[in-house]
Amino acid sequence: MKDSILSIIVNQHLHPKGYLVSVGGAEDKGTDLEKGIIERNRLSFFELGILKNIVSLIKQGEAPKVEVVTTASSIPDEVATNYTEAFSKLGCADIGHLRIRNREDASSPEYLERLRQCNCVMLSGGNQLRLSSILGGTEFLDVLKERYMTEHFVIAGTSAGAMAMSNTMIYEGSAANAHLKGEVKITTGLGLMQNVIIDSHFDKRGRFNRLAQAVAAYPGAIGIGLGEDTGIVVTEGVHLTAIGSGSVVIIDGKNIEYNNIADIEFGKPISVENIIVHMMSQGDIYNVQTRKFEGSELVIKTED
């Protein structure tokens, strides 16, 4: 039954009642286990300004009840502790850790119940393929989507947790080779948003070509490049408000003219004519459905 309700909701593009917050921030990839990297992540995981935005979206009058999903991370306990501390600093007392390491965990009745009881879910960074492969097709994801579609419910994600929100999900592609056909690896994400492709760490890691290739391959989707300490709040599934100190780059392929991606061999550089790009900063609002700016207003503040 859930499936059919969900497919009706998703396919009819009804506006979700919940909020998404996608953040381009730091991550741990499991391979970066040197102390320095983890230390750095500890600090940058929790841009308190961004976290404050997330907390402020929780329904007025309700005490924040946050569940941290560390599925993407290879150091889930450390990550959960860090989030708990950071949310505590903002006065949130009720922070849980949904320690989902595999598909069996995802069906745990306890976790499902806790998912039903909270009003905010935080998807940590790490490896986005873990999120899609472990949560994809589970009841956990169904409940998450249903709550997002039908209730005032907040889903936040940083780095891998942000990238996994879209239907079309990038999971690999180095800056140096991202102009070569086939070097940007794509699969299907959690599908909380349709027709977008989210990329993270956009500025520092030089990911313009990577996101441009993903959009060139599927111009039906809007590319969203999130810088670090930067994110978007998604309302009604279509309005993107930039938050944080950095830049959100929007890549729109609707006017693409010449595009050789279908015709060239794998490993050859792509040519793409007429990509539209916007640079958004805090407060700017972009509509992914109309593909237009909707002005700029500082309703959502990230500064203290």
Add this chain to the structure above:
Amino acid sequence: MKDSILSIIVNQHLHPKGYLVSVGGAEDKGTDLEKGIIERNRLSFFELGILKNIVSLIKQGEAPKVEVVTTASSIPDEVATNYTEAFSKLGCADIGHLRIRNREDASSPEYLERLRQCNCVMLSGGNQLRLSSILGGTEFLDVLKERYMTEHFVIAGTSAGAMAMSNTMIYEGSAANAHLKGEVKITTGLGLMQNVIIDSHFDKRGRFNRLAQAVAAYPGAIGIGLGEDTGIVVTEGVHLTAIGSGSVVIIDGKNIEYNNIADIEFGKPISVENIIVHMMSQGDIYNVQTRKFEGSELVIKTED
């Protein structure tokens, strides 16, 4: 007299008879003096495919007579030796080193005479501000421009040597802060091309925001982002043909709508709506005057 002729030539936008080759490749900044970095540069300075393109542009029937200008570099002798070796591999026997370290060197009658006798000048990498501040306003630059405008003459430049070719020249701007107003520092370059802004190392160093900010501040110019082992051949001053293994990103600001760069404080993130971007690969031709693709043809090959 030179001055008035030049200003007529430049201001009337007569088509230059010479060729420019701007390459995004490796550089030395003087601060990266560790052995590893220099070793790396030794290898990557000389993408032989790109160098072959440069040599192939020299007038048929003339023996190549190349002068290497190492003004930008902090290790001029090493750089000159490297270029000499690399050009030698391509069968060029007559390679000179114009070791111009200051404005006095630039007025050396010997160097001026050698500039008049060669058929190709190679501007090395390094710091583009050295090129503009040492060569700007000198007779050396006048002769260089006059030869470029009136003869079959080749001017190649890599990294700083490429960036200095444009009239509007970026000389500073870190990837992490390039979305903040004022963080992308601009001055006037050698002015071999008008109305373009050239950036180098475009992919690896994440310079999209930097070039976009430069274009947002002056949409009259076309931004040209050159990847490593990648460049453009400029013919008649307006036709850009991509060469090399990487990607050339063109940023066109002519359709920019919302743009807050004039209104916000320094250090605040910029918002820019509707930038047009093209990704070019080897053989693609773009016209900076009409701001349109002119098709793709592999007349210029970089492969062996």
